[in-house]
Amino acid sequence: MKVLSFLFNSSIGRKFAMALTGIFLITFLLVHCGVNATIFFNDGGETFNEAAEFMGTNWLIRTMEIGLFIGLLWHIFQGLWLWQNNGMRRKQKYGKSAGNANSTWYSRSMGLLGTLLLLFLVLHLKHFWIVSRFTDEITSGQETLYGEMMEVFGADGLISVVVYVLGCISLSYHLLHGFQSAFQSLGINHPAYNPIIKSLGFGFSIIVPLIFAAMPLAMHLGLLQ
Amino acid sequence: MENEMKIKLKVWRQENEKAQGKFEEYDVNTNPDMSFLEMFDVLNEQLITEGKDPVAFDHDCREGICGMCSMVIDGRPHGPKGGITTCQLHMRSFNNGDTISVEPWRANSFPVIKDLSVNRSSFDRIIAAGGFVSVNTGNAVDANSILIPKETADKAFEAATCIGCGACVSACKNASAMLFVGAKVTQLALLPQGQAEREARVVAMVNQMDAEGFGACSNTGACAAECPKEIPLSVIATLNREYMKAKMNGK
Structure with missing residues:
Protein backbone atom coordinates (compact mmCIF):
# COMPACT_ATOMS: atom_id res chain seq x y z
CA MET A 1 0.00 0.00 0.00
CA LYS A 2 3.01 2.26 0.44
CA VAL A 3 3.04 2.72 -3.30
CA LEU A 4 -0.40 4.38 -3.11
CA SER A 5 0.37 6.60 -0.11
CA PHE A 6 1.00 9.53 -2.47
CA LEU A 7 -2.78 9.73 -2.94
CA PHE A 8 -3.01 11.03 0.63
CA ASN A 9 0.20 12.92 1.23
CA SER A 10 1.18 14.84 -1.90
CA SER A 11 -0.54 17.72 -3.65
CA ILE A 12 -0.53 15.95 -7.02
CA GLY A 13 -1.70 12.65 -5.49
CA ARG A 14 -4.61 14.37 -3.77
CA LYS A 15 -5.69 15.95 -7.05
CA PHE A 16 -5.33 12.54 -8.71
CA ALA A 17 -7.75 11.13 -6.13
CA MET A 18 -10.15 14.04 -6.75
CA ALA A 19 -10.05 13.31 -10.48
CA LEU A 20 -10.61 9.55 -10.15
CA THR A 21 -13.49 9.91 -7.69
CA GLY A 22 -14.88 12.78 -9.78
CA ILE A 23 -14.98 10.69 -12.96
CA PHE A 24 -16.53 7.83 -10.97
CA LEU A 25 -19.25 10.20 -9.73
CA ILE A 26 -19.80 11.43 -13.29
CA THR A 27 -20.52 7.86 -14.43
CA PHE A 28 -22.93 7.52 -11.50
CA LEU A 29 -24.73 10.71 -12.60
CA LEU A 30 -25.18 9.23 -16.06
CA VAL A 31 -26.85 6.08 -14.67
CA HIS A 32 -28.91 8.05 -12.14
CA CYS A 33 -30.09 10.45 -14.83
CA GLY A 34 -30.89 7.65 -17.28
CA VAL A 35 -32.96 5.68 -14.76
CA ASN A 36 -34.84 8.72 -13.47
CA ALA A 37 -35.57 10.00 -16.96
CA THR A 38 -37.97 7.08 -17.35
CA ILE A 39 -40.53 9.21 -15.48
CA PHE A 40 -40.89 11.14 -18.73
CA PHE A 41 -42.55 8.10 -20.34
CA ASN A 42 -45.52 9.55 -18.45
CA ASP A 43 -46.89 6.11 -17.64
CA GLY A 44 -47.75 6.94 -14.03
CA GLY A 45 -44.27 5.95 -12.96
CA GLU A 46 -44.65 2.29 -13.93
CA THR A 47 -41.31 1.96 -15.78
CA PHE A 48 -39.57 4.13 -13.19
CA ASN A 49 -40.85 2.05 -10.26
CA GLU A 50 -39.69 -1.12 -11.98
CA ALA A 51 -36.24 0.37 -12.60
CA ALA A 52 -36.10 1.62 -8.99
CA GLU A 53 -37.10 -1.85 -7.75
CA PHE A 54 -34.27 -3.38 -9.80
CA MET A 55 -31.70 -0.82 -8.57
CA GLY A 56 -32.86 -1.37 -4.99
CA THR A 57 -32.72 -5.16 -4.98
CA ASN A 58 -29.99 -6.20 -7.45
CA TRP A 59 -26.97 -7.41 -5.45
CA LEU A 60 -24.45 -5.97 -7.92
CA ILE A 61 -26.00 -2.52 -7.78
CA ARG A 62 -26.27 -2.70 -3.99
CA THR A 63 -22.58 -3.61 -3.75
CA MET A 64 -21.67 -0.76 -6.08
CA GLU A 65 -23.70 1.55 -3.86
CA ILE A 66 -21.13 0.94 -1.13
CA GLY A 67 -18.38 1.88 -3.60
CA LEU A 68 -20.37 4.95 -4.56
CA PHE A 69 -20.54 6.14 -0.97
CA ILE A 70 -16.82 5.54 -0.46
CA GLY A 71 -16.07 7.51 -3.65
CA LEU A 72 -18.49 10.26 -2.68
CA LEU A 73 -17.12 10.63 0.85
CA TRP A 74 -13.55 10.56 -0.43
CA HIS A 75 -14.37 13.28 -2.97
CA ILE A 76 -16.14 15.37 -0.32
CA PHE A 77 -13.51 15.13 2.41
CA GLN A 78 -10.52 15.49 0.09
CA GLY A 79 -12.27 18.40 -1.64
CA LEU A 80 -13.01 20.19 1.62
CA TRP A 81 -9.44 19.57 2.80
CA LEU A 82 -7.99 21.02 -0.42
CA TRP A 83 -10.36 24.00 -0.31
CA GLN A 84 -9.34 24.82 3.25
CA ASN A 85 -5.64 24.10 2.71
CA ASN A 86 -5.28 25.96 -0.60
CA GLY A 87 -7.05 28.93 0.94
CA MET A 88 -4.23 29.35 3.47
CA ARG A 89 -1.46 29.72 0.90
CA ARG A 90 -1.86 33.49 0.57
CA LYS A 91 -2.26 35.03 4.01
CA GLN A 92 -1.93 38.63 2.74
CA LYS A 93 -4.67 39.00 0.11
CA TYR A 94 -4.42 41.25 -2.95
CA GLY A 95 -5.79 44.78 -2.61
CA LYS A 96 -6.99 44.58 -6.17
CA SER A 97 -7.32 41.33 -8.06
CA ALA A 98 -8.54 40.74 -11.58
CA GLY A 99 -9.42 37.04 -11.43
CA ASN A 100 -11.90 37.21 -14.28
CA ALA A 101 -9.13 38.33 -16.63
CA ASN A 102 -7.41 34.94 -16.43
CA SER A 103 -9.93 32.33 -15.26
CA THR A 104 -13.65 31.61 -14.91
CA TRP A 105 -15.42 32.32 -11.62
CA TYR A 106 -16.70 28.75 -11.35
CA SER A 107 -13.23 27.23 -11.76
CA ARG A 108 -12.19 29.34 -8.77
CA SER A 109 -15.31 28.40 -6.78
CA MET A 110 -15.28 24.59 -6.84
CA GLY A 111 -15.17 24.39 -3.04
CA LEU A 112 -18.20 26.67 -2.70
CA LEU A 113 -20.15 24.93 -5.49
CA GLY A 114 -19.27 21.55 -3.98
CA THR A 115 -20.48 22.68 -0.56
CA LEU A 116 -23.79 23.85 -2.05
CA LEU A 117 -24.06 20.44 -3.71
CA LEU A 118 -23.34 18.73 -0.39
CA LEU A 119 -26.12 20.70 1.34
CA PHE A 120 -28.48 19.78 -1.48
CA LEU A 121 -27.37 16.16 -1.23
CA VAL A 122 -28.26 15.94 2.47
CA LEU A 123 -31.81 17.02 1.66
CA HIS A 124 -31.93 14.77 -1.40
CA LEU A 125 -30.83 11.67 0.54
CA LYS A 126 -33.36 12.47 3.26
CA HIS A 127 -36.14 12.75 0.67
CA PHE A 128 -35.53 9.52 -1.20
CA TRP A 129 -32.61 7.37 -0.11
CA ILE A 130 -33.44 7.20 3.60
CA VAL A 131 -37.11 6.62 2.85
CA SER A 132 -36.40 3.71 0.55
CA ARG A 133 -33.57 2.11 2.58
CA PHE A 134 -34.45 2.73 6.19
CA THR A 135 -38.25 2.77 6.29
CA ASP A 136 -40.64 0.11 5.07
CA GLU A 137 -42.83 2.63 3.27
CA ILE A 138 -41.77 1.40 -0.14
CA THR A 139 -40.90 -2.25 0.58
CA SER A 140 -44.25 -2.79 2.28
CA GLY A 141 -46.02 -1.44 -0.77
CA GLN A 142 -47.69 1.50 1.02
CA GLU A 143 -45.98 3.89 -1.34
CA THR A 144 -43.96 3.72 -4.57
CA LEU A 145 -40.81 5.74 -5.18
CA TYR A 146 -42.65 7.59 -7.93
CA GLY A 147 -45.43 8.39 -5.48
CA GLU A 148 -42.79 9.67 -3.08
CA MET A 149 -41.42 11.97 -5.79
CA MET A 150 -44.92 13.26 -6.56
CA GLU A 151 -45.39 13.98 -2.87
CA VAL A 152 -42.10 15.86 -2.49
CA PHE A 153 -42.47 17.92 -5.68
CA GLY A 154 -46.26 18.16 -5.89
CA ALA A 155 -48.48 21.17 -5.31
CA ASP A 156 -47.08 21.79 -1.80
CA GLY A 157 -43.48 21.20 -2.80
CA LEU A 158 -42.48 24.60 -4.16
CA ILE A 159 -39.58 25.01 -1.73
CA SER A 160 -38.22 21.56 -2.59
CA VAL A 161 -38.49 22.33 -6.31
CA VAL A 162 -36.58 25.58 -5.90
CA VAL A 163 -33.86 23.88 -3.84
CA TYR A 164 -33.53 21.08 -6.41
CA VAL A 165 -33.27 23.50 -9.33
CA LEU A 166 -30.60 25.50 -7.46
CA GLY A 167 -28.83 22.19 -6.75
CA CYS A 168 -28.85 21.41 -10.48
CA ILE A 169 -27.42 24.83 -11.33
CA SER A 170 -24.58 24.25 -8.81
CA LEU A 171 -24.03 20.82 -10.33
CA SER A 172 -23.85 22.29 -13.82
CA TYR A 173 -21.16 24.83 -12.90
CA HIS A 174 -19.29 22.26 -10.79
CA LEU A 175 -19.20 19.94 -13.80
CA LEU A 176 -18.31 22.70 -16.29
CA HIS A 177 -14.95 22.95 -14.58
CA GLY A 178 -14.72 19.52 -12.94
CA PHE A 179 -15.23 17.36 -16.02
CA GLN A 180 -12.27 18.68 -18.02
CA SER A 181 -10.22 19.44 -14.91
CA ALA A 182 -10.32 15.73 -13.97
CA PHE A 183 -8.60 14.80 -17.23
CA GLN A 184 -5.92 17.46 -16.72
CA SER A 185 -5.26 16.13 -13.20
CA LEU A 186 -4.84 12.64 -14.63
CA GLY A 187 -2.27 14.02 -17.05
CA ILE A 188 -4.48 13.80 -20.13
CA ASN A 189 -3.89 16.97 -22.13
CA HIS A 190 -3.16 16.54 -25.80
CA PRO A 191 -4.25 18.59 -28.82
CA ALA A 192 -5.83 15.46 -30.33
CA TYR A 193 -8.12 14.74 -27.34
CA ASN A 194 -8.67 18.18 -25.85
CA PRO A 195 -11.50 19.21 -28.22
CA ILE A 196 -13.35 15.92 -27.47
CA ILE A 197 -12.92 16.31 -23.70
CA LYS A 198 -13.97 19.97 -23.85
CA SER A 199 -17.10 19.47 -25.95
CA LEU A 200 -18.11 16.26 -24.15
CA GLY A 201 -17.65 18.00 -20.81
CA PHE A 202 -19.63 21.04 -21.90
CA GLY A 203 -22.49 18.93 -23.26
CA PHE A 204 -22.60 16.72 -20.17
CA SER A 205 -22.51 19.68 -17.78
CA ILE A 206 -25.48 21.34 -19.46
CA ILE A 207 -27.66 18.39 -20.53
CA VAL A 208 -27.53 16.16 -17.44
CA PRO A 209 -28.37 18.90 -14.88
CA LEU A 210 -31.08 20.15 -17.26
CA ILE A 211 -32.75 16.71 -17.35
CA PHE A 212 -32.47 16.46 -13.56
CA ALA A 213 -33.99 19.93 -13.10
CA ALA A 214 -36.83 19.07 -15.48
CA MET A 215 -38.02 16.27 -13.14
CA PRO A 216 -39.18 18.31 -10.12
CA LEU A 217 -40.37 21.09 -12.44
CA ALA A 218 -42.50 18.74 -14.56
CA MET A 219 -44.01 17.17 -11.43
CA HIS A 220 -44.71 20.49 -9.75
CA LEU A 221 -46.33 21.93 -12.85
CA GLY A 222 -48.53 18.84 -13.16
CA LEU A 223 -47.11 17.80 -16.53
CA LEU A 224 -46.78 14.17 -15.37
CA GLN A 225 -49.66 11.92 -14.37
CA MET B 1 3.56 69.16 -23.90
CA GLU B 2 1.41 66.83 -25.97
CA ASN B 3 3.20 63.74 -24.76
CA GLU B 4 2.74 64.48 -21.09
CA MET B 5 0.87 62.00 -18.98
CA LYS B 6 -0.22 62.32 -15.38
CA ILE B 7 -1.09 59.21 -13.42
CA LYS B 8 -1.90 58.36 -9.83
CA LEU B 9 -0.06 55.36 -8.39
CA LYS B 10 -1.30 53.27 -5.47
CA VAL B 11 1.84 51.47 -4.37
CA TRP B 12 2.20 48.81 -1.65
CA ARG B 13 4.74 49.98 0.92
CA GLN B 14 6.08 47.52 3.47
CA GLU B 15 9.19 48.09 5.54
CA ASN B 16 10.18 44.42 5.86
CA GLU B 17 8.79 40.89 5.99
CA LYS B 18 7.33 41.29 9.47
CA ALA B 19 5.99 44.83 9.09
CA GLN B 20 2.38 45.66 8.33
CA GLY B 21 2.19 47.03 4.78
CA LYS B 22 -0.21 49.56 3.29
CA PHE B 23 -0.97 51.36 0.04
CA GLU B 24 0.51 54.83 -0.49
CA GLU B 25 -0.66 57.19 -3.23
CA TYR B 26 1.71 59.11 -5.49
CA ASP B 27 1.20 61.46 -8.44
CA VAL B 28 3.68 60.84 -11.23
CA ASN B 29 4.33 62.87 -14.37
CA THR B 30 5.31 60.43 -17.07
CA ASN B 31 4.93 60.02 -20.83
CA PRO B 32 3.55 57.23 -23.03
CA ASP B 33 6.99 56.17 -24.30
CA MET B 34 8.34 55.33 -20.87
CA SER B 35 8.43 51.75 -19.71
CA PHE B 36 6.61 50.93 -16.50
CA LEU B 37 9.91 50.54 -14.63
CA GLU B 38 11.23 53.85 -16.02
CA MET B 39 8.09 55.45 -14.63
CA PHE B 40 9.07 53.94 -11.25
CA ASP B 41 12.58 55.37 -11.68
CA VAL B 42 10.98 58.79 -12.13
CA LEU B 43 8.87 58.26 -9.01
CA ASN B 44 11.95 57.22 -7.02
CA GLU B 45 13.94 60.27 -8.20
CA GLN B 46 11.03 62.36 -7.01
CA LEU B 47 10.92 60.58 -3.62
CA ILE B 48 14.68 60.93 -3.14
CA THR B 49 14.50 64.66 -3.97
CA GLU B 50 11.77 65.01 -1.36
CA GLY B 51 13.98 63.17 1.11
CA LYS B 52 11.64 60.18 1.26
CA ASP B 53 12.36 56.46 1.06
CA PRO B 54 12.32 55.26 -2.58
CA VAL B 55 10.12 52.28 -3.53
CA ALA B 56 12.05 48.99 -3.56
CA PHE B 57 11.33 46.88 -6.64
CA ASP B 58 13.16 44.06 -8.41
CA HIS B 59 14.58 44.53 -11.91
CA ASP B 60 17.67 43.54 -13.82
CA CYS B 61 17.84 43.03 -17.58
CA ARG B 62 14.82 45.21 -18.45
CA GLU B 63 14.35 43.22 -21.66
CA GLY B 64 12.07 40.40 -20.51
CA ILE B 65 14.54 37.57 -20.05
CA CYS B 66 15.89 37.64 -16.50
CA GLY B 67 12.65 37.10 -14.59
CA MET B 68 13.44 39.61 -11.86
CA CYS B 69 10.62 42.12 -12.28
CA SER B 70 7.58 41.20 -10.29
CA MET B 71 4.71 43.62 -9.94
CA VAL B 72 1.00 42.92 -9.75
CA ILE B 73 -0.44 45.85 -11.71
CA ASP B 74 -4.17 46.51 -11.39
CA GLY B 75 -4.61 42.98 -10.07
CA ARG B 76 -2.64 41.24 -12.82
CA PRO B 77 0.94 39.95 -12.63
CA HIS B 78 3.11 41.87 -15.14
CA GLY B 79 0.16 44.14 -15.92
CA PRO B 80 -2.74 44.12 -18.35
CA LYS B 81 -0.89 42.95 -21.48
CA GLY B 82 -0.37 39.27 -22.26
CA GLY B 83 2.99 37.63 -22.98
CA ILE B 84 5.25 40.34 -21.53
CA THR B 85 7.04 41.08 -18.28
CA THR B 86 6.61 44.31 -16.28
CA CYS B 87 9.78 45.79 -17.81
CA GLN B 88 8.30 45.34 -21.31
CA LEU B 89 5.10 47.14 -20.34
CA HIS B 90 4.87 50.75 -21.48
CA MET B 91 2.89 53.69 -20.22
CA ARG B 92 1.07 53.86 -23.58
CA SER B 93 -0.95 50.88 -22.29
CA PHE B 94 -2.57 53.27 -19.80
CA ASN B 95 -4.52 56.50 -20.15
CA ASN B 96 -3.73 59.98 -18.92
CA GLY B 97 -5.27 60.39 -15.48
CA ASP B 98 -5.47 56.66 -14.68
CA THR B 99 -5.11 55.38 -11.13
CA ILE B 100 -2.88 52.29 -11.20
CA SER B 101 -2.49 49.90 -8.27
CA VAL B 102 0.87 48.15 -7.85
CA GLU B 103 1.44 45.28 -5.40
CA PRO B 104 4.11 42.64 -4.86
CA TRP B 105 3.64 38.92 -5.71
CA ARG B 106 1.53 37.66 -2.83
CA ALA B 107 2.14 34.12 -1.54
CA ASN B 108 3.27 32.71 1.80
CA SER B 109 6.16 31.08 -0.07
CA PHE B 110 7.26 34.48 -1.48
CA PRO B 111 7.73 36.63 1.64
CA VAL B 112 8.05 40.38 1.04
CA ILE B 113 11.61 41.67 1.49
CA LYS B 114 10.59 45.32 1.14
CA ASP B 115 7.78 47.10 -0.73
CA LEU B 116 7.44 45.35 -4.11
CA SER B 117 10.45 43.10 -3.76
CA VAL B 118 9.78 39.48 -2.71
CA ASN B 119 12.03 36.57 -1.75
CA ARG B 120 11.73 33.85 -4.40
Missing part, protein backbone atom coordinates in the same frame (compact mmCIF):
# COMPACT_ATOMS: atom_id res chain seq x y z
CA SER B 121 14.44 31.52 -3.07
CA SER B 122 11.75 28.84 -2.61
CA PHE B 123 12.02 28.46 -6.42
CA ASP B 124 15.80 28.03 -6.13
CA ARG B 125 15.34 25.28 -3.55
CA ILE B 126 12.90 23.45 -5.87
CA ILE B 127 15.49 23.60 -8.67
CA ALA B 128 18.23 22.47 -6.28
CA ALA B 129 16.06 19.47 -5.36
CA GLY B 130 16.20 18.07 -8.89
CA GLY B 131 15.88 20.61 -11.68
CA PHE B 132 19.26 19.84 -13.23
CA VAL B 133 21.15 17.14 -15.13
CA SER B 134 24.36 15.56 -13.89
CA VAL B 135 27.14 15.50 -16.49
CA ASN B 136 30.78 14.52 -16.45
CA THR B 137 33.26 17.34 -16.54
CA GLY B 138 35.84 17.56 -19.33
CA ASN B 139 35.69 18.78 -22.88
CA ALA B 140 32.38 20.05 -24.17
CA VAL B 141 30.60 17.29 -26.10
CA ASP B 142 30.06 17.85 -29.81
CA ALA B 143 26.68 19.48 -30.29
CA ASN B 144 25.39 16.75 -32.61
CA SER B 145 26.68 13.71 -30.75
CA ILE B 146 23.24 13.15 -29.19
CA LEU B 147 20.51 13.32 -31.80
CA ILE B 148 17.28 14.99 -30.75
CA PRO B 149 14.33 15.24 -33.15
CA LYS B 150 13.46 18.84 -34.04
CA GLU B 151 9.90 18.42 -32.75
CA THR B 152 11.15 17.23 -29.35
CA ALA B 153 13.76 19.98 -29.18
CA ASP B 154 11.06 22.57 -29.93
CA LYS B 155 8.77 21.25 -27.20
CA ALA B 156 11.61 21.17 -24.69
CA PHE B 157 12.55 24.71 -25.67
CA GLU B 158 8.96 25.90 -25.25
CA ALA B 159 9.09 24.69 -21.62
CA ALA B 160 12.64 25.99 -21.18
CA THR B 161 11.54 29.56 -21.93
CA CYS B 162 10.29 29.77 -18.31
CA ILE B 163 12.25 32.59 -16.66
CA GLY B 164 11.17 31.61 -13.12
CA CYS B 165 9.61 34.99 -12.38
CA GLY B 166 6.79 33.55 -10.27
CA ALA B 167 3.88 35.24 -12.08
CA CYS B 168 2.17 31.80 -12.12
CA VAL B 169 2.26 31.63 -8.32
CA SER B 170 1.06 35.21 -7.96
CA ALA B 171 -1.87 34.66 -10.35
CA CYS B 172 -2.99 31.34 -8.84
CA LYS B 173 -5.74 31.50 -6.23
CA ASN B 174 -3.89 28.71 -4.37
CA ALA B 175 -0.43 30.26 -4.87
CA SER B 176 0.52 27.02 -6.60
CA ALA B 177 3.90 26.58 -8.29
CA MET B 178 2.72 23.80 -10.62
CA LEU B 179 3.34 25.74 -13.87
CA PHE B 180 6.92 26.54 -12.86
CA VAL B 181 7.69 22.98 -11.70
CA GLY B 182 5.80 21.58 -14.71
CA ALA B 183 7.91 23.63 -17.12
CA LYS B 184 11.20 22.44 -15.57
CA VAL B 185 10.13 18.78 -15.35
CA THR B 186 8.73 18.77 -18.90
CA GLN B 187 11.87 20.31 -20.38
CA LEU B 188 14.19 17.73 -18.81
CA ALA B 189 11.85 14.75 -19.31
CA LEU B 190 11.80 15.40 -23.06
CA LEU B 191 15.55 15.45 -23.54
CA PRO B 192 17.90 12.43 -23.52
CA GLN B 193 20.19 14.19 -21.02
CA GLY B 194 17.36 14.23 -18.49
CA GLN B 195 16.53 10.53 -18.54
CA ALA B 196 18.95 9.22 -15.90
CA GLU B 197 17.37 11.28 -13.09
CA ARG B 198 13.89 11.47 -14.60
CA GLU B 199 11.85 9.71 -11.90
CA ALA B 200 13.91 10.78 -8.91
CA ARG B 201 13.79 14.37 -10.19
CA VAL B 202 10.03 14.73 -10.40
CA VAL B 203 9.45 13.21 -6.96
CA ALA B 204 12.15 15.36 -5.34
CA MET B 205 10.91 18.57 -6.98
CA VAL B 206 7.25 17.94 -6.07
CA ASN B 207 8.22 17.06 -2.47
CA GLN B 208 10.17 20.32 -2.25
CA MET B 209 7.30 22.26 -3.83
CA ASP B 210 4.89 20.89 -1.21
CA ALA B 211 7.39 21.51 1.60
CA GLU B 212 7.80 25.15 0.53
CA GLY B 213 4.10 25.71 1.14
CA PHE B 214 2.83 26.23 -2.39
CA GLY B 215 -0.81 25.20 -2.89
CA ALA B 216 -2.24 22.38 -5.01
CA CYS B 217 -3.39 22.94 -8.60
CA SER B 218 -7.07 23.73 -9.20
CA ASN B 219 -6.66 23.77 -13.01
CA THR B 220 -8.19 27.24 -13.29
CA GLY B 221 -5.62 28.14 -15.96
CA ALA B 222 -4.81 31.54 -14.42
CA CYS B 223 -1.06 30.73 -14.36
CA ALA B 224 -0.78 30.00 -18.07
CA ALA B 225 -2.95 33.01 -18.92
CA GLU B 226 -0.62 35.34 -17.00
CA CYS B 227 2.72 33.69 -17.86
CA PRO B 228 4.92 36.25 -19.66
CA LYS B 229 6.51 33.40 -21.62
CA GLU B 230 3.12 31.80 -22.39
CA ILE B 231 4.07 28.39 -20.97
CA PRO B 232 1.05 26.18 -21.77
CA LEU B 233 -1.09 24.39 -19.18
CA SER B 234 -0.08 21.09 -20.78
CA VAL B 235 3.21 21.17 -18.83
CA ILE B 236 1.13 20.66 -15.67
CA ALA B 237 -0.50 17.59 -17.23
CA THR B 238 2.98 16.34 -18.10
CA LEU B 239 4.10 16.96 -14.52
CA ASN B 240 1.09 15.01 -13.21
CA ARG B 241 1.88 12.16 -15.59
CA GLU B 242 5.60 12.08 -14.76
CA TYR B 243 4.88 12.16 -11.04
CA MET B 244 2.28 9.38 -11.23
CA LYS B 245 4.57 7.20 -13.32
CA ALA B 246 7.45 7.65 -10.87
CA LYS B 247 5.18 6.92 -7.89
CA MET B 248 3.72 3.82 -9.54
CA ASN B 249 7.28 2.61 -10.04
CA GLY B 250 7.78 2.89 -6.29
CA LYS B 251 9.95 6.02 -6.35
